[in-house]
Amino acid sequence: MASYFDEHNCEPLEAGQQPNHHLHLARLLLDSGVGAELELEFGRIFGGVDGRKQPPAAKHVIDGLKSTNKFNADEKCAVCLKEFDLNGTKELPCRHKFCTDCIVRWLKLVNSCPMCRVELPTDDHDYEEYKKQKERVKERQVALDELHNSMFS
Ligand SMILES: [Zn+2]
Ligand SMILES: [Zn+2]
Numbered sequence: 630m631a632s633y634f635d636e637h638n639c640e641p642l643e644a645g646q647q648p649n650h651h652l653h654l655a656r657l658l659l660d661s662g663v664g665a666e667l668e669l670e671f672g673r674i675f676g677g678v679d680g681r682k683q684p685p686a687a688k689h690v691i692d693g694l695k696s697t698n699k700f701n702a703d704e705k706c707a708v709c710l711k712e713f714d715l716n717g718t719k720e721l722p723c724r725h726k727f728c729t730d731c732i733v734r735w736l737k738l739v740n741s742c743p744m745c746r747v748e749l750p751t752d753d754h755d756y757e758e759y760k761k762q763k764e765r766v767k768e769r770q771v772a773l774d775e776l777h778n779s780m781f782s
Contacts, residue, residue, distance in 0.1 A: 649744075651743060651744075651746060652707055652708070652743055652744065655707075655708050655731075655735055655743040656708055656709070659708060659709070659731060659734055659735065683739045683740050683741060683748070683751075683756070684739075684740060684751045684752075684753035684756045685736060685737050685738055685739060685740060685751065685752075685753075686736035686737070686739075686740040686749040686750070686751060687740075687749070687750045687751050687752040688752060690736070690740075690749045690750055691733055691736050691737065694719040694720075694721070694729075694732065694733070694736075695719060695720045695721075696716075696718065696719060696720075696729075697718050697719065697720040697726060698715050698716075698718065700713050700718065700726055704726070706718075706726070706727050706728040706731055707725070707727065707743065707744055708727055708728075708731040708732070708735065708743055709728060709730075709731050711728060713726065713728060714728060714729075717729040717730065719732050719733075721742050721747070721749070722747070722749070723742050723744070723745050723747040725742050725743075725744040725745060727743070736749065748760075
């Protein structure tokens with residue numbers, strides 16, 4: 630499928646910079662809002678095993694984002710590429726920093742860090758249940774693997 634990305638993913642990368650599909654999407658979303666095509670792409674990237682789309686971060690998480698003024702003078706927000714503002718910079722639990730405007734808008738769309746995709750809690754009961762179930766399946770798999778290893782090694 631020729632996607633929005635294939636057509637628009639032509640920005641030159643700075644030396645040493647890896648293409649970051651996820652980050653690119655964050656920029657597009659914040660630049661242009663969510664169009665139908667972008668929404669599709671969004672669902673594809675954030676879709677889990679069963680294609681479930683990640684919900685926004687919980688309101689209390691967004692409201693409670695930690696402000697920070699600890700950054701280097703030349704550090705930039707990875708989303709909008711502007712230098713950080715002493716009074717308007719937030720740090721996520723994963724230690725990634727963004728300007729307040731970018732990260733608040735982002736987290737109202739999706740509950741994960743634009744850089745590393747660590748997930749934050751959501752207000753979406755169904756999604757939280759789904760996450761727990763996924764976690765349980767994983768634990769069971771680990772337990773089975775361990776059992777297997779102890780029996781056959
Ligand atoms: Zn920004
Ligand atoms: Zn992060």
